Amino acid sequence: MTDDSVEALKKAIRQVHGCDATWVKSIPVRDERKGRVVWDGEVQLFALWGHSRARECFAWSRAAEGTRKRFHAVLRLPPVDDALGAVRTVSAEVSGRSK
16 A cells, blocks of 8 residues: 555545544455455555544545546444445445446
């Protein structure tokens, strides 16, 4: 994880959730369903400062159109309690939009 990547994720967290964040660690995530890999990558765990309910946030980016990136920042709040749950939450949202 590069410093630029961490800073970009911190900026995304600030924009989406209105609080500051400190990087904690990288978590490898592989989401498989029915024998098919749905997502495979690293999710970054951040400690949050100034959020009213959450203490942690899972964040990552993925390639979008051209050289652009799409950023995701999911709070560690029920029902999301781990990085895989955060990835699955975003996958469900994206699937719901495409129907």
